[in-house]
Amino acid sequence: MEQQTNLPSPENIMKIGTGFWASKILLTAVSFQLFTRLAEKKTMKAKDIKNMLGLKCTDRNVYDFLDALTVFGFLKREGILDTAVYSNTLDADAFLDKNKPSYIGGILEMMNNRLYGFWGSLGEGLLTGLPQNEAKRSEDFFGLIYQDPEKLKEFTSAMSGIQMGNFMAFAQEFDFTKYKTLIDVGGSAGLLSLMVAKHNVHMHCTSFDLPPVEPIANATIQQFGLSDRVNAASGDFFTMPIPKADVVVMGNILHDWNEENKVSLMRKAYDALPAGGAFVAIEGIIDDERKQNVFGMMMSLNMLIETGTGFDYTFADFNRWANIVGFKSTSLLPLAGPSSAAIAYK
Structure with missing residues (x-):
């Protein structure tokens, strides 16, 4: 039978x-x-x-x-x-050894301390369209983080952890031969800038974030011994222009915001670049058919939990926004695991 x-x-x-x-x-x-x-x-x-x-x-x-x-x-x-x-x-x-510079456990610590409980309210988030984190207590998540040194340290460690493999891959796979300067917008602890400088000795990099983050980034830069080519700068990328550079990078930044703000940030990056310069978004870019990168879809739901209106996106979405802003061409560079670098050239 x-x-x-x-x-x-x-x-x-x-x-x-x-x-x-x-x-x-x-x-x-x-x-x-x-x-x-x-x-x-x-x-x-x-x-x-x-x-x-x-x-x-x-x-x-x-x-x-x-x-x-x-x-x-x-x-x-x-x-x-x-x-x-x-x-x-x-x-x-x-x-997962906290004593190694390659430690990515910061994001897992934040998942355990914050997100694990908040994800229990995913159904409520889908029903209401409202964030399910500290905002449910009428508290500003980002405001709380930047006011509390311990929360800020945990958050920057988390952002570094989730992106470390991508930063290492991007630093080695992207062609930097035509460029000399890079600014990492929302650069957190400065690890992307450090990885790029480490693997490309001609590059000078700036990690750009809000003022409370600058001491954390400076400490990381000193730890790596690359202060001759990497520095930290402070500012609010929504209220001021992005400083000029040949390459502008945003790692896990665009997905925090709605479509209008995404386009606005890409326009700011465009204005900061010279002709031929590159804007790079490093995130869990969802495949255009939405059949493979389930991590990107889950991260997008995490943006519902955290922001209410933020979402992750496909390369087709990125291309549409790049066209609105005026970029000449785009490309997609696969990085570590389910993440990619969506690149737009001016």
Whole structure:
């Protein structure tokens, strides 16, 4: 009898439906700084990890926690249960050790501390079209961040973390031979400027953000030892012109705003560029058919949660706005994972 292969399966339904379980396991491990501590020790037994983290649950709970992280690909394990010895995988060691400059856990920390709870109100956001973050308490999210040094530090670390792989790829894949200067608008901790300067020794870069961010960027610049070619500058890109440069970059900036403000920011970038200059938007650009880049769609929903009117977009959208502003041509440069650089040339 021929076996049927097209029977319905609940596998994907349950995988997605319980996805928050997997997410919370990773976010909790990051909040415990598990990967940072493991990087220091190299290898540890489950019992020692339990004691180090001060866990009061049963040993079996600890095994489940660590073994789930192993199945997910974040930990390596030798032995089993009470004989198991754990260590970081290559990816976890590179990107989840807080003591390494390649650490991207800042965005995961913010997801755990803020977004995990707010996403519980996604349905309300879709029904009302209103943000579901601090704004529900009549508080200005960005205002709160820039008033509180600890919140600002967490936010800049988050923005750096989510984009670090993209910055590294852009610095090495984009052709900078025709350019000498770059300004990163909304540059946060300055990592994009630093990556570009590190991999392109002729480039001089400026990280441009609001005044409270400048000390954070300066500290990062000093850490990398590139203050001869990278500097931080302060200003509000909505109320003042963008400083002149050969390349203007916005990483995870356009998606914060509605279409009118997106076009306005692209026009400001156009005005800052010389003929032949390039405007670059680094984000989770959604594929034009809207069938593949689900990360971009989820990030767009995150903009609903955070801003109410912001959204992520396709390359076709970007082309339309670039045409409105007056850019001569565009191109799309794939970067790390689901993100790309949408580029418009003046």
